[in-house]
Amino acid sequence: MPDTLTKLTYQTFQQSKNYFGLAHKMLSTRLMNMISPVQRQAKPISTELLLNLQGRLNNLLEVDWQDAERGVYPTSLLFDNPWEDFFRYYPAMWMDLPQTWERVKQKKHQEFSPDIQIDGYPSYYVQNFHHQTDGYLSDFSANLYDLQVEILFGGSADAMRRRILAPLKAHVEALQTSLNPRRIRVLDVACGTGRTLKMIRATLPQVSLYGTDLSPAYLRKANELLSQIPGELPQLLQANAEELPYLDNYFHAVTSVFLFHELPAFARQQIIEESFRVVKPGGVFIICDSIQISDSPELEPMMDSFPETFHEPYYKHYITDDLVERLQKAGFVNIETQVHFMSKYLIARKPF
Numbered sequence: 001m002p003d004t005l006t007k008l009t010y011q012t013f014q015q016s017k018n019y020f021g022l023a024h025k026m027l028s029t030r031l032m033n034m035i036s037p038v039q040r041q042a043k044p045i046s047t048e049l050l051l052n053l054q055g056r057l058n059n060l061l062e063v064d065w066q067d068a069e070r071g072v073y074p075t076s077l078l079f080d081n082p083w084e085d086f087f088r089y090y091p092a093m094w095m096d097l098p099q100t101w102e103r104v105k106q107k108k109h110q111e112f113s114p115d116i117q118i119d120g121y122p123s124y125y126v127q128n129f130h131h132q133t134d135g136y137l138s139d140f141s142a143n144l145y146d147l148q149v150e151i152l153f154g155g156s157a158d159a160m161r162r163r164i165l166a167p168l169k170a171h172v173e174a175l176q177t178s179l180n181p182r183r184i185r186v187l188d189v190a191c192g193t194g195r196t197l198k199m200i201r202a203t204l205p206q207v208s209l210y211g212t213d214l215s216p217a218y219l220r221k222a223n224e225l226l227s228q229i230p231g232e233l234p235q236l237l238q239a240n241a242e243e244l245p246y247l248d249n250y251f252h253a254v255t256s257v258f259l260f261h262e263l264p265a266f267a268r269q270q271i272i273e274e275s276f277r278v279v280k281p282g283g284v285f286i287i288c289d290s291i292q293i294s295d296s297p298e299l300e301p302m303m304d305s306f307p308e309t310f311h312e313p314y315y316k317h318y319i320t321d322d323l324v325e326r327l328q329k330a331g332f333v334n335i336e337t338q339v340h341f342m343s344k345y346l347i348a349r350k351p352f
């Protein structure tokens, strides 16, 4: 397909996902207001803010397209969509809404059915994040998670995740001049259902991949996704990222996507320090997470309402936290930051 046609197809595909997400949110909010109304003081988003968001989304898609065009990752990644999951689980999302609304109404944020094992997890983790049924602790939740995130971000979640790939690839390519790629180890901390690992595999087909997460159900889902890809299977391990089960200086690169806003401050620091410990001198740690007030003050009204609307108990602190200072405190240097749409990126190096 000629490039202009592929680009147009990509833009149309993304725009359709965006409209679908908007339609889903409008319809589900209307239904909620009819069936299970909740008193909320969320301010409506101004036209100016909406235009700003549309501009940021367009910029993200342009960078995503350009990275694919210059060969950072295959163009096919731009069209990778979990269609099978969509048709299988989208109806389940609707069926689940009434009990989600009930939890919202009753302000129940730590509700788990008795058959879900919650012992042994850090208390900050045992939450219905995003008002999700079962929190992160069931196969049901793991099956719905990617759909929910896609709807939340109007189909741009993967495009935001992909922004870690260019700095990661640049780092790995520099190593490949003297190292066999199979001996290069990359860890994704809090890998969830494995979407980032899938993208890293497409970008760096030969490196050895590792993923950890606290949720056995999300790791099962990640295993299901990653085992469909030809090539070496990433090694997945259940672990608290505060105590990574790896040797010091083991990985050439560590990544983490959408984790830090879901942690209390002490765990944020501890996980940064663990990442520093397991990454090799000269290695890189790349974080992708929500924007913060300091980099996107114009979006403060949205950031203010996000924690209540989506039950994100640590978000309020997160948006004013100084992540660069935390990384420096752990020992990282040469820290770069970037912002794309609703996410920010920190690329930090461990000194030699």
Ligand SMILES: C[S@@+](CC[C@H](N)C(=O)[O-])C[C@H]1O[C@@H](n2cnc3c(N)ncnc32)[C@H](O)[C@@H]1O
Pocket (backbone or CB within 6 Å): 122, 125, 136, 161, 189, 190, 191, 192, 193, 194, 195, 196, 212, 213, 214, 215, 218, 239, 240, 241, 242, 256, 257, 258, 259, 262, 267
């Ligand atoms: C918002 S999800 C992000 C998942 C995935 N990285 C993505 O891009 O969709 C947060 C993930 O962090 C995991 N998590 C939260 N706290 C953790 C901790 N202390 N150690 C390991 N994983 C944790 C959760 O189980 C969940 O899979």
